[in-house]
Amino acid sequence: MQLARAGMSVLVLERGGWAARDETAWDTRAIHIDQQYRGHVPYEIRQNGSTSLVHPNHVVGGNSVFYGAASFRLRTEDFHRRSRLGPGPAEAAVVDWPFQYEELAPYYNDAERLLGVAGASGRDPCEPPRSTDYDQPPPPFASPAKLLAAAGEALGLRPFPMPLAIDFRGQRQHRCVQCLTCDSFPCRIAAKNDISVTILPEAIRHGAVVRDRVSATRILRSGSRVVGVEYRDLRTGQLETVACQVAVVSCGAISSSRLLLASGLDQTKPNGHLIGRYLMRHCNGIIGGFFPNPINPEGRFHKQVAFTDYYLGSANGGQPTGPWGMLQSLQVPPPEFYKTTPFPTNVLGPLTHTRNTYLICISEDLPQSSNRVTLHPTKRDRYGDPIAEVSYAHHAEDLARRKALYRVARRIMRRAGAWIRFYHHVDTFSHALGTCRAGTDPHHAVLDPNCQFFGLPNLFVVDASFMPTSGAVNPSLTIAANGLRVGEHIVRTWSRVAEVTGP
Ligand SMILES: Cc1cc2nc3c(=O)[nH]c(=O)nc-3n(C[C@H](O)[C@H](O)[C@H](O)COP(=O)(O)OP(=O)(O)OC[C@H]3O[C@@H](n4cnc5c(N)ncnc54)[C@H](O)[C@@H]3O)c2cc1C
Ligand code: SF4
Structure with missing residues (x-):
């Protein structure tokens, strides 16, 4: 949204279609039994001694369309987990975040406003300091x-x-009717302030183009810069490419790793081998x-x-x-x-x-290197691309x-x-986090503190992958706030990045 607002030419590639705001939205059969939004790219999960295949939903707006809208801020203490409580057990790589709550706080304010969060400040016993009130009362x-x-x-x-990102006053489209099919369902009347009814329409108003039903398959590079993205048009099955000066990956913690690994970025030094590791899910x-x-x-x-x-x-x-x-x-x-x-x-x-x-x-779950996303050695999706294998x-x-x-x-x-x-x-893995952790040291992190891929100045990863530790609040508001923080950074440095990458 910020990039489009700043006049950048923005193309969003999204593998899902737009959610239908019709009678199917609140229909348990359509959503949970017939799985109307079930996607074509499964991932295999190995946990608790068994293996299962999961087909996540694909839709414009991602999981925010189905989420329960709980919109919490992380606590101040979550950002310096290691300094406060020590390194933890040997199997875990507990770290401090590369930035502190105070840096994210203004973006939390913005995210709460953009998502119209209803809440009551001063009531949460360990609420972090805040300088603004919520958008609406609960x-x-x-x-x-x-x-x-x-x-x-x-x-x-x-x-x-x-705190809930729900329009209880009818300020945006429709007033929430407080029904019983909210968490895990799309909102038929768009009163749940998900990304497809808040951020994307605003980005489109500022000139961004959203191409739905296209799936990014590879990040294309020339030397140490990204020059484009290869994607598959899911309507035709054809591969296409688009050139870009800056690529921002935001496919979710599992899919982003899959995309980076499928692009061969695990070969980059010294951080590529960390892609996919430290997966968390609370x-x-x-x-x-x-x-x-x-x-x-x-x-x-x-x-x-x-x-x-x-x-x-x-x-x-x-x-x-x-x-x-x-x-x-x-x-x-x-x-x-x-x-x-x-x-x-x-x-x-x-x-x-x-x-x-x-x-x-x-x-909270600890970040363990062995909890990870890899490319499946043998299983392919219907187009022949390797699916993600998740071990946890x-x-x-x-x-x-x-x-x-x-x-x-x-x-x-x-x-x-x-x-x-x-x-x-x-x-x-509804709260999938980590896999491309941000940090200050390229030997221990995939992304720098601004979520720029170490070694590729024009590649950013801004979904839940960046989180170095999980905290214990529902993650969306933090992902949104960090996205705004990184967006501002990209806008600020865009001319410099454009210089680096050329036309
Ligand atoms: C039922 C449910 C309830 C939840 N409730 C809450 C809650 O109350 N509060 C909260 O904070 N969190 C909640 N969550 C978690 C929250 O929704 C996620 O943490 C959050 O949406 C993750 O954001 P993300 O940007 O990392 O990824 P996603 O939301 O998964 O977005 C990734 C997007 O990328 C698309 N994509 C993936 N791969 C490709 C590709 N190769 N090419 C093109 N597009 C691609 C996906 O289709 C998707 O649109 C809930 C989740 C679920 C499933
Ligand atoms: S009407 Fe309200 S409670 Fe029902 S799905 Fe929409 S936002 Fe959720």
């Missing part, structure tokens, strides 16, 4: 959020309204409570309340030492959704869903943090009156 809690907040307060916790888990009576009689959106009392760990010597993470209420999915889950949830879910509510525990195992410290959060969540559920509680360890 709506009152629906019954399930009220219940969990009251239970937390009774336990001495400080629940607060989750250590998340859901705890569910079953209540004697229906708890959301008004049938309202209720992903609303959060707890960060234990974000930095236990103040009373509770184990483990170090940060634990946060808890958030989670939307209970529609009954039909349970058809996609294994037994016995597929049977019990539809029978009990009006009496269920969930808390999601989000804890949680560190024992990750699991200890999540277990500690489960204990807190269980107390809240119990206090709220839940009869039965269940646990679900999240093992998806």
Whole structure:
């Protein structure tokens, strides 16, 4: 957006199409069973002793179209994780970020404004300093959020309204109707402020061109500069190329590595071998409570309340030492959704869903070199290009943090009156992070502090890949803020980069 605003000629290559804002958007069958947005490029995941093939959604706006809109800032402490808590276990490469919270803070302000985040400042117990208020106040809690907040307060916790990138006032297009098909669904009325309804239309207004259904296949180089991008038109299957002076990669942590590896950038010295490493995805888990009576009689959106009392760990010597993470209420999915889950949830879910509510525990996972994305040695997508292979195992410290959060969540559920509680360890890559970490030393990082690929002055990577450690907040707002920071840097140095690269 900033590049287009600054008069640069911007072409966005996106492998998905635009999300349909029609009756399919809130339809569980279309989205989760028929998987309307299922893409053509799977990746293979090796974890927990098994291998599975995942087909991520492809759509303009990426995962922001399906996200739950929770829009948190990282904490000041997250940026100097190593200086504060030491290097951690030998298997992990815990580092400080190459810039501090104070540098990102103005861009967090901008990102919150552009995404129209609704929130209440001053309520989050470990909120980092902020110089602006939220764009809009949060709506009152629906019954399930009220219940969990009251239970937390009774336990001495400080629940607060989750910041959400949702248009509750109808300022942009349509006012949110607070429905029950938000998280993991596109918003039919575009009240969820995802990238395809906020940033991209603004970029297009300033002259950017978005080419949908085209998939970048290679970054083209001449010596130490990028000269273009090769991409496949998914409508025709044909390969095409486009010349460029600056290339900005933002395919998500798994796909960006795949693209850089497929482009042979792993051969670059001294950082190429680091591409794909230090993959993170948080250590998340859901705890569910079953209540004697229906708890959301008004049938309202209720992903609303959060707890960060234990974000930095236990103040009373509770184990483990170090940060634990946060808890958030989670939307209970529609009954039909349970058809996609294994037994016995597929049977019990539809029978009990009006009496269920969930808390999601989000804890930090350590950056481990062995958790990584590589090109699959044998498997190809339908066009013959190697798919990504993802290898991941949680560190024992990750699991200890999540277990500690489960204990807190269980107390809240119990206090709220839940009869039965269940646990679900999240093992998806919806919060995929890292793989092209930013840092100051090219021997230990793929990107410099401005997310410029070390050794290629006109190549930038600006998605979740740049994150050197994961923190324990939902990542989108940080990705957006960093994107704005890097965008400003590109605009500032563009004439210099243009000089380097020539016409
Ligand atoms: C169901 C769900 C709920 C979530 N809820 C939240 C939440 O409440 N809050 C939060 O902060 N985060 C949430 N997340 C996570 C969040 O959506 C992601 O962290 C974030 O979108 C990652 O941004 P990204 O730019 O790194 O990648 P992506 O959002 O994955 O964007 C990458 C884009 O690149 C495109 N692409 C990939 N490869 C190519 C290629 N070769 N050529 C062209 N285009 C390509 C993709 O189609 C996509 O549009 C959620 C995620 C999911 C799945
Ligand atoms: S809760 Fe609001 S933003 Fe979310 S899908 Fe429903 S109407 Fe859209």
